Amino acid sequence: MTAQDTRPASAAEEAEPPPTLSDLRDRALAVLDPAVRDFLEGGAGDETTLARNRRAFDRWQFVPRVMSGLRAPSTRTEFLGIPLELPVLTAPFGADELFHPEGQRAVARANAAAGVAGIAPEAGSSSIEAITAAAPGAPMLAQLHPMGPPENFRAMLDRIVAAGFRGVCVTVDCPTGGWRERLRRRPVDLSPVISGNYTAPDTVAPEEVFGQLFDRTGTGVWGWAELAEIMRDQPLPWMAKGVLTGHDADAAVRAGAAAVLVSNHGGRQLDSTPAALEQLPEVVAAVGGRAQIALDSGIRRGADVIKAIALGADVVVLGRLAVYGLVVGGEAGVAHVHRLLREECTTVLTLLGRGGVRELTRDAVREVTW
Numbered sequence: 001m002t003a004q005d006t007r008p009a010s011a012a013e014e015a016e017p018p019p020t021l022s023d024l025r026d027r028a029l030a031v032l033d034p035a036v037r038d039f040l041e042g043g044a045g046d047e048t049t050l051a052r053n054r055r056a057f058d059r060w061q062f063v064p065r066v067m068s069g070l071r072a073p074s075t076r077t078e079f080l081g082i083p084l085e086l087p088v089l090t091a092p093f094g095a096d097e098l099f100h101p102e103g104q105r106a107v108a109r110a111n112a113a114a115g116v117a118g119i120a121p122e123a124g125s126s127s128i129e130a131i132t133a134a135a136p137g138a139p140m141l142a143q144l145h146p147m148g149p150p151e152n153f154r155a156m157l158d159r160i161v162a163a164g165f166r167g168v169c170v171t172v173d174c175p176t177g178g179w180r181e182r183l184r185r186r187p188v189d190l191s192p193v194i195s196g197n198y199t200a201p202d203t204v205a206p207e208e209v210f211g212q213l214f215d216r217t218g219t220g221v222w223g224w225a226e227l228a229e230i231m232r233d234q235p236l237p238w239m240a241k242g243v244l245t246g247h248d249a250d251a252a253v254r255a256g257a258a259a260v261l262v263s264n265h266g267g268r269q270l271d272s273t274p275a276a277l278e279q280l281p282e283v284v285a286a287v288g289g290r291a292q293i294a295l296d297s298g299i300r301r302g303a304d305v306i307k308a309i310a311l312g313a314d315v316v317v318l319g320r321l322a323v324y325g326l327v328v329g330g331e332a333g334v335a336h337v338h339r340l341l342r343e344e345c346t347t348v349l350t351l352l353g354r355g356g357v358r359e360l361t362r363d364a365v366r367e368v369t370w
């Protein structure tokens with residue numbers, strides 16, 4: 001027996017990557033500072049939407065086909081012209097260096113290695129240019145908040161195009177920050193970790209841009225017409241992030257969106273809304289093939305990815321799940337999330353008897369009736 005073999009089992013396990021995504025989450029939450037953990041885990045109001053986002057996945061069962069004869073199911077797909085090895089994007093989560101010193105730059109490298117696309121956040125700890133530079137040539141989107149002075153938004157769009165991003169993600173459900181009670185009880189000073197795009201001396205001060213977000217008067221609110229007019233003048237395909245109804249999905253497509261992200265912001269914005277998954281069929285019907293569909297809010301395992309795709313999403317977006325990977329191991333931690341997701345997705349597709357994510361149809365799932 002070597003000295004290494006005599007180490008306590010728990011210490012040896014700590015050195016190993018977590019065996020499952022729920023173990024990875026547990027490990028991440030165990031090491032985070034309590035206030036940062038609350039910022040990450042918390043939702044708005046009584047957090048009913050946050051809880052519902054998870055429960056909604058239990059309301060759908062798989063309908064397997066045995067002896068399908070289909071081998072090696074494919075997880076490949078395409079989104080906004082970007083080829084993907086997994087039907088997955090990582091979310092634009094801001095304040096990313098609260099979770100790891102390399103923040104979204106580490107996420108970008110893990111994504112590039114896994115053939116997954118990322119969305120660089122406007123409220124990120126580093127600039128969007130630093131995120132693309134971390135994984136040169138890797139296809140990515142960049143995210144913006146449509147609020148405040150349009151010239152700021154236009155200036156960011158010019159930077160996004162110049163930096164070689166492949167699309168824009170416009171967060172439409174955040175005209176002001178949600179009513180997050182955990183943050184009111186235990187505030188976190190976000191200003192040092194959200195100013196990555198506004199640190200140069202000749203750019204606007206971050207408080208000028210994000211002041212609107214934290215302001216409670218609603219003065220920064222825009223409408224679809226303003227957004228449509230600005231987006232018409234730029235060359236990239238764009239996705240409206242944070243749509244929950246057929247009505248709003250239709251408005252987004254009419255405003256020119258090439259994709260709609262069905263999302264309630266991970267339960268962080270308006271509490272007492274339905275789960276994103278519950279609303280997916282309504283949005284798919286309203287869009288009627290005019291735009292691609294993404295879904296986030298509550299994705300925690302490969303089976304969730306497959307359910308969302310069977311219900312009509314083209315891809316899913318990972319919010320907290322990507323953050324857990326980042327906390328646990330930076331780039332390697334996010335790479336581990338992608339690896340576990342890919343293995344679980346492949347297992348579920350094989351057991352379902354379906355050839356791949358692009359062949360998944362609505363009859364692969366059914367709603368629980370009792």
Ligand SMILES: Cc1cc2nc3c(=O)[nH]c(=O)nc-3n(C[C@H](O)[C@H](O)[C@H](O)COP(=O)(O)O)c2cc1C
Nearest residue numbers: 091092093094123171265266296297298299319320
């Ligand atoms: C710590 C954190 C920061 C976030 N920051 C942003 C942001 O700056 N802009 C944005 O559009 N969404 C932001 N989001 C929301 C995510 O993009 C995504 O919609 C949400 O996390 C999905 O839900 P899930 O965490 O249950 O997967 C943030 C989420 C978290 C957890």
